[in-house]
Amino acid sequence: MRFAKVLLIIVASLFAAVPAHAQFESVEDYPDVIDARVSATPERARLIIDLSGPTEFAIATLDKPDRIAIDVKAFDLKILAPADVAGKGIVSSYTVEMAEKGRARTTLTLDKPAQVQQAYILDAVADQPARLVVDIIPATAEEFSRKVAADLAASIANQGSAPATPSTDPGTHAPAAETRPLVVIDPGHGGIDNGASAPNGVHEKDITLAFALQLQKVLIDSGRFDVALTREDDTYLTLNERVDLARQNKADLFISLHADSFQQADIRGASVYTRDENATDVLDKVLADGENRYDIVAGFAVPQATPAVMDILVDLMRRETRKSSYLAAEALIHQLEPSVTLRRFPVRQADFFVLQAPDVPSILVELGFLSNAADIANLQKSDWRDRVVDGLARGIADYFEQTQKTLAATQ
Ligand SMILES: [Zn+2]
Incomplete structure (x- = not known):
């Protein structure tokens, strides 16, 4: 279980990297995870976590085996066993568990190297619950190893200071084109x-x-x-x-x-x-x-x-x-x-x-x-x-x- 421990430290230390979306006094204020589902094709995959309220999240890329781990600040899991991945593609399976008190972890096992294209929290509105949406797209083996190394380095550095924040704004995940459409x-x-x-x-x-x-x-x-x-x-x-x-x-x-x-x-x-x-x-x-x-x-x-x-x-x-x-x-x-x-x-x-x-x-x-x-x-x-x-x-x-x-x- 050595490897689970390392994963916990890496993802936990990346929490500080995410802009605070919700203000929590204590773990009791964290929302529950209501549902989680993953769909995948060879070109992309999407994780949706339904929540009883907005929360904070952190994402880390890990190898051996290749995974992307997504932690959310959560009080409890209200879901039964997660369903199978819908479709066949870059994510082959996933698990959802309480990694520790106040932290729910979703681990996506990758079929091939992949990267997070975008991740964002949606507030609840009308008949739609609060959600975390994580979109995954293929990456080259080099891109993937670079991300693994960067997340590891960031987690070590982050014991003191925050690394670069992941993108959560619409449309900021790609470099700006020279001429704008x-x-x-x-x-x-x-x-x-x-x-x-x-x-x-x-x-x-x-x-x-x-x-x-x-x-x-x-x-x-x-x-x-x-x-x-x-x-x-x-x-x-x-x-x-x-x-x-x-x-x-x-x-x-x-x-x-x-x-x-x-x-x-x-x-x-x-x-x-x-x-x-x-x-x-x-x-x-x-x-x-x-x-x-x-x-x-x-x-x-x-x-x-x-x-x-x-x-x-x-x-x-x-x-x-x-x-x-x-x-x-x-x-x-x-x-x-x-x-x-x-x-x-x-x-x-x-x-x-x-x-x-x-x-x-x-x-x-x-x-x-x-x-x-x-x-x-x-x-x-x-x-x-x-x-x-x-x-x-x-x-x-x-x-x-x-x-x-x-x-x-x-x-
Ligand atoms: Zn009209």
């Missing part, structure tokens, strides 16, 4: 076009603007993106004008934010759409058709879809753009998943006119539905907005990291 955020509706309305009189146009302004701030604060909004106040814009703004500014990603009404009041949760003439299902088609008609409601002509372009180059470009749009939708959903309730099959397709730029990857985020009582309540909570916006920002960072990697690989 431009993200155009489009708060749906505006001005005479209220969009959907909740029974309490709240309009979609106000919700989308609040989310857009906050997302802009979070992205700019990360230092990694340039951000433009199609509207910054309660202004009306046609769908064409929104698309043109993205195209003229040569946006690298266009995100239209919505919180529409759905025909079925029981449908709730966030989802991300990419454009396809063939909608995922009939209700999605109705949703997109309704959305495309808002211009008429506002007294403008029906938006005309671009006539079928015969030019094969434009066609190829469009295909490439669609692929990128889909990757962006998947990245956003992956990062929203630990944070909020998602709709079933959350990456969806429908023929939204606002997503028609052939040269700008474009996605439409339905934050929730103003036809569902639980979503209405969430959409108006600032802590829920924080959680969603941080998830969106992480997804955007993830998407650009992936595309930059692809670019580097093809150069």
Whole structure:
């Protein structure tokens, strides 16, 4: 058990490295661990620990065998035996145990060298408990050994002073690119076009603007993106004008934010759409058709879809753009998943006119539905907005990291 002891010391001494998230008087104030689960693919793995409240955590990388250990300050374990890893990939198994009084340890056994991509605590909101989310991605053998050595050295040095802190902010886990990608955020509706309305009189146009302004701030604060909004106040814009703004500014990603009404009041949760003439299902088609008609409601002509372009180059470009749009939708959903309730099959397709730029990857985020009582309540909570916006920002960072990697690989 010598090795367990070493592990305990290493991780414990890294606690000081983590910015204090919660203030505790004593061990009795620590939250309980309610649940823990791990999913894995060959490209990534994710650990989610549900907690009865926010806490502090520390992470250490260890070899022989290769592991990543995650300690949280916790009073007790309220979970039964942990389930198997969902899927097959870089984490082969894991254990959760009380390492000592006040400290719960999750140990991930790695199938191949891996590293923490990001780790963060989510505060509880609505029906979502407080959580620790740890995302793991593959590492080279050299990167892995360097991390093992660094954690060991930090733990020794840390008997006195704190080493570098692990990243917990959205989008800070990768080095800043030389030229920043431009993200155009489009708060749906505006001005005479209220969009959907909740029974309490709240309009979609106000919700989308609040989310857009906050997302802009979070992205700019990360230092990694340039951000433009199609509207910054309660202004009306046609769908064409929104698309043109993205195209003229040569946006690298266009995100239209919505919180529409759905025909079925029981449908709730966030989802991300990419454009396809063939909608995922009939209700999605109705949703997109309704959305495309808002211009008429506002007294403008029906938006005309671009006539079928015969030019094969434009066609190829469009295909490439669609692929990128889909990757962006998947990245956003992956990062929203630990944070909020998602709709079933959350990456969806429908023929939204606002997503028609052939040269700008474009996605439409339905934050929730103003036809569902639980979503209405969430959409108006600032802590829920924080959680969603941080998830969106992480997804955007993830998407650009992936595309930059692809670019580097093809150069
Ligand atoms: Zn809408």
